[in-house]
Amino acid sequence: MTHIDRSPFRTGLLENRTVLITGGGTGLGRSAALKCASLGARVGVVGRREEPLKATVGEIEKAGGRAAFASCDVRDAASVVAAFDSIEASLGPVNSLVNNAAGNFLCASEDLSDNAFDSVVKIVLYGTFNCTRELGRRLIRAKQEGHVLAIVTSYAVTGSAFVLPSAAAKAGVLAMMRSLAVEWAVYGIRLNAIAPGPFPTEGAFSRLMAGDLEKKAVERVPMKRFGEHDELSNLIAYLLSDASPYQTGDCVTIDGAEALFSGQEFAGFAHLDRAAAKALMTSIKPKK
Ligand code: HXC
Secondary structure: OOOOOOOOOOOOOOOOOEEEEEOOOOHHHHHHHHHHHHOOOEEEEEEOOHHHHHHHHHHHHHOOOEEEEEEOOOOOHHHHHHHHHHHHHHHOOOOEEEEOOOOOOOOOHHHOOHHHHHHHHHHHHHHHHHHHHHHHHHHHHHOOOEEEEEEOOOHHHHOOOOOHHHHHHHHHHHHHHHHHHHHOHHHOEEEEEEEEOOOOOHHHHHHHOOOOHHHHHHHOOOOOOOOOHHHHHHHHHHHHOOOOOOOOOOEEEEOOOHHHHHHOOOHHHHHOOHHHHHHHHHHOOOOO
16 A cells, blocks of 8 residues: 555555544544544544545545444443444454544633533543444454554543533543553553654644644644644554553653643743753743
8 A cells, every 4th residue: 555644654554453533534533534544553543524525535445454434432332332233244353442532612611511521531531442342342343352442632631621521521631541451451451652742633723723822832842843644643553553562551741841831830942042041041040
């Protein structure tokens, strides 16, 4: 299969993987789907809207890969079971899962309606549970090993103002991965989380960035840029591959050190011209 993006991996790295990716029709899920397929995986993409799923499958097939799609609302456990059945009918047994589907918006927490809170928590927390439990059941029944990834964010650990449903749900997802890493190790099922910082996508940026928020977000990244999709997809491929057999229950941050910057008292100096920063630091004289 022709390679879709730059890759540091050997051809066929994921050829023994059948990967189901939630939200695989758009954004980071689509990028992960293309990457996994380019490394030889059979890829099932699921999501609510058929059109982008079909397009992603078409792109993979055009490049010589194998893919299938199933319309599915991850909030609904029955819909998840049907999606697994449909993908497995086309591609064979699924052995890897990327929990990527998410919902989010900015809102003062006191203004959240019941349904607003429910919508995000059901997509992120219940959706991840529904898909992870379904893969786990199938793998355990078939006595097969497998892998689960969950895309969280750095605020899964710290919490975040103004995205409370997402922060609470992502924290739950992280706890889910860590709990199951212990519980399912005996079955040979590895579970890890990835905590990305800002990676531009239509879905996230149209809901979370307005005015000069985007400019301010870049300023919080010591590397002074957002992440590129390929960088996240490469991490996903690595964690799903045989290159990381002992890694489970982990949460790998990929954010150009943004989260560390935000939590460090004197991090602002890193953004000054270095000579100016040194001059400022040496100009500070304690009173005798
Ligand atoms: C307040 C809002 C709102 C907003 C929706 N709601 N947007 N409340 N402020 N901006 C409320 C609605 O009024 C409604 O409540 C309830 O949420 C459900 O909205 P619907 O539009 O009917 O639901 P649905 O079509 O299912 O959409 C789900 C969604 C939507 C979560 C609301 O945003 C969505 O589909 N998102 C999918 C894509 C996405 O969000 N991607 C970004 C992920 S980024 P009422 O009470 O009126 O019925 C991410 C990580 C970011 O997760 C990390 C950054 C570093």
